[in-house]
Amino acid sequence: MNTEYFTQASLAIQIHILVAVGAFFLGAYLLLRRKGTKAHKMAGRIFGVLMIATAISAIFIRQLNNGSFSFIHIFVPITFVGLYQLVSAIRKGDVKRHRRHVLNMYFGALMIPGLLSFLPGRTMWMLFFA
Known part of the structure; x- marks a missing residue:
């Protein structure tokens, strides 16, 4: 891992990496653990x-x-719309729709762009493989 690439990246990239990685692991925890607690x-x-x-x-x-x-x-707008949908669904008590929106959010707004960030030459590629 090339930590120098991280420390030399812009503040926006540093924040983005930290919160995205946090969301990735917390999202995995949420998907795997007991619901409703x-x-x-x-x-x-x-x-x-x-x-x-x-x-x-x-x-x-x-x-x-x-x-x-x-x-x-x-x-970016996919994330905001997805968050609105999943919060709206759970506030209405529609657990099935909430779960669907959470899965869409996790895979569609977090995993897909996360995988794209590992393309050669992109920041995560440089961080892990350069």
């Missing part, structure tokens, strides 16, 4: 905050397209 509800709230921070920090990362937004920025 106080711990699940608190971890879910923290997961939501981490996902918001991940989306907001992504807005400030623009190296891929010469300072403009790139195709990967489509995951």
Whole structure:
């Protein structure tokens, strides 16, 4: 692991990596553990905050397209819409819909962009394989 690449990255990239990795592990915990407990509800709230921070920090990362937004920025609004949907579903007591939105959020707004960040030349590729 090339930690120098992380320390030399912009503050936006550093924040983005930290909150995204936190959301990845906390999301995995939430998916694997018992649902409906106080711990699940608190971890879910923290997961939501981490996902918001991940989306907001992504807005400030623009190296891929010469300072403009790139195709990967489509995951920012997807994240916000997904969070609204999963919170709305659980507030209405629709656990089945909440679970579907959580799975969509975890895989569609976290795993897919996370995997794209490991393409050669991208930040995570450089961090782990350079």
